[in-house]
């Protein structure tokens with residue numbers, strides 16, 4: 001009844017030649033619906049939590065609203081019925097989605113951070129393309145990382161067979177190589193429901209926090225397309241124009257960017273069960289945006305989150321917090337400062353650290369690897385930056401930089417998620433009937 005009423009309303013709107021809905025003028029408010037997953041519970045320790053030993057963390061319980069119809073169903077089937085019931089009862093401006101957010105498996109940059117220690121990594125090594133024996137720009141998966149993705153694959157297979165877990169209806173990935181490969185390995189060979197094929201969408205803004213680390217610089221779109229040619233890379237420009245080798249997102253800038261990519265996904269995707277493959281820092285930022293408690297993922301780990309999204313006519317104005325300058329050492333640091341989370345004492349004349357790239361853009365930039373050296377800002381942009389005695393590195397998620405500068409790069413300059421949705425979006429989707437579809441049935445959220 002619900003469906004037919006709203007379909008009729010939608011048809012009337014279309015018949016009268018309604019304009020596309022411009023949701024950029026509204027505001028999507030995200031909240032995490034707690035009470036379903038162990039990861040929401042304060043007593044769950046993220047560093048020792050094993051999603052494969054706990055049914056993805058889904059708490060065993062009966063849900064009061066749907067008990068009678070779900071007596072013999074698995075916990076995931078009951079949860080699926082619960083989410084469907086929440087959506088069916090929700091006002092037209094509200095939708096519930098389940099995000100399965102997976103962190104990529106271990107990359108060479110992760111191994112190197114362990115090898116050098118975090119301070120030295122942030123202050124020096126991460127700014128290089130690699131060392132004599134390993135490369136970590138746009139880092140690839142290590143054998144251990146491949147294995148972690150295969151663990152995720154095996155667990156999904158087990159959950160599909162035993163728990164009848166709802167399979168993702170849409171797949172999203174960061175454009176960085178380690179996430180692309182993790183997405184592929186995780187879902188490779190898993191049969192998908194007819195209406196929900198495995199065709200990942202690569203989203204520019206699902207990338208790791210922008211830092212001066214070369215591991216967070218993506219390759220060109222051609223490279224990504226050649227890697228997985230059936231995937232949707234239409235969100236990407238040919239080159240990475242966001243990473244610039246000199247400035248870094250603050251947490252606020254990253255959260256604004258994460259909201260933008262969530263708005264893009266929630267504003268265009270009528271599916272309920274979404275897989276997102278991203279990074280430690282970026283998933284942490286998305287968790288902040290949806291109001292989830294802090295929960296750090298180990299490499300290869302997956303966290304499910306039930307998100308409620310409310311489409312409001314207006315909200316806080318979108319912000320574009322400035323990036324900050326990242327300082328680092330010109331040479332391997334002599335020591336690290338225990339009292340400072342990511343602090344190093346630099347060696348050489350510039351003991352206070354520098355703000356210019358330490359590699360030679362002409363000679364050290366990996367040629368033919370899918371980057372474009374002109375992506376980089378010229379170091380002179382940073383002439384006004386003042387140094388202090390401590391280099392804090394460019395760690396993603398770090399807000400401890402003691403530097404400020406007049407040069408800032410607005411995150412809104414990025415290939416932004418424009419979320420103008422049109423009423424015809426749903427009918428042009430190639431997937432066929434997605435079951436409950438609050439999206440296409442709610443022409444007019446306000």
Ligand SMILES: *[C@@H]1O[C@H](CO)[C@@H](O)[C@H](O)[C@H]1NC(C)=O
Nearest residue numbers: 020021022023024025026420
């Ligand atoms: C959508 O709304 C925003 C904010 O009101 C406006 O700037 C933009 O031009 C609109 N876009 C379209 C396609 O109407």
Ligand SMILES: *[C@@H]1O[C@H](CO)[C@@H](O)[C@H](O)[C@H]1NC(C)=O
Nearest residue numbers: 042043044045046047048049
């Ligand atoms: C979580 O587990 C780690 C590793 O065992 C331990 O060091 C840490 O103290 C624990 N945290 C809490 C809050 O119990």
Ligand SMILES: *[C@@H]1O[C@H](CO)[C@@H](O)[C@H](O)[C@H]1NC(C)=O
Nearest residue numbers: 038053054055057058059060
């Ligand atoms: C729920 O119960 C099943 C067995 O009935 C068990 O395998 C699973 O670990 C339990 N989940 C949680 C989160 O305790």
Ligand SMILES: *[C@@H]1O[C@H](CO)[C@@H](O)[C@H](O)[C@H]1NC(C)=O
Nearest residue numbers: 066067068069070071072073
């Ligand atoms: C659940 O299973 C039991 C035993 O197989 C059966 O008697 C009962 O009818 C089932 N209940 C439902 C709601 O399917």
Ligand SMILES: *[C@@H]1O[C@H](CO)[C@@H](O)[C@H](O)[C@H]1NC(C)=O
Nearest residue numbers: 108111112115131132133134
């Ligand atoms: C390069 O870094 C890797 C860690 O990723 C380490 O195992 C290796 O020993 C390093 N090579 C050299 C020459 O230091």
Ligand SMILES: *[C@@H]1O[C@H](CO)[C@@H](O)[C@H](O)[C@H]1NC(C)=O
Nearest residue numbers: 184185187188189198227228
């Ligand atoms: C994963 O990548 C491999 C190697 O490129 C490819 O053969 C396979 O089809 C991919 N799997 C999926 C599901 O895209």
Ligand SMILES: *[C@@H]1O[C@H](CO)[C@@H](O)[C@H](O)[C@H]1NC(C)=O
Nearest residue numbers: 027029030031312314315316
């Ligand atoms: C978003 O939802 C939260 C929780 O319901 C509420 O506290 C907050 O005021 C809402 N924000 C806006 C802009 O409506």
Ligand SMILES: *[C@@H]1O[C@H](CO)[C@@H](O)[C@H](O)[C@H]1NC(C)=O
Nearest residue numbers: 358359360361362363364365
């Ligand atoms: C950088 O490398 C280029 C090409 O090898 C060389 O001509 C230039 O002098 C180098 N610049 C610096 C500052 O080392």
Ligand SMILES: *[C@@H]1O[C@H](CO)[C@@H](O)[C@H](O)[C@H]1NC(C)=O
Nearest residue numbers: 219220222223368369370371
């Ligand atoms: C993209 O990167 C590949 C390397 O992966 C390179 O061969 C190709 O020339 C690059 N394409 C463009 C347009 O820069």
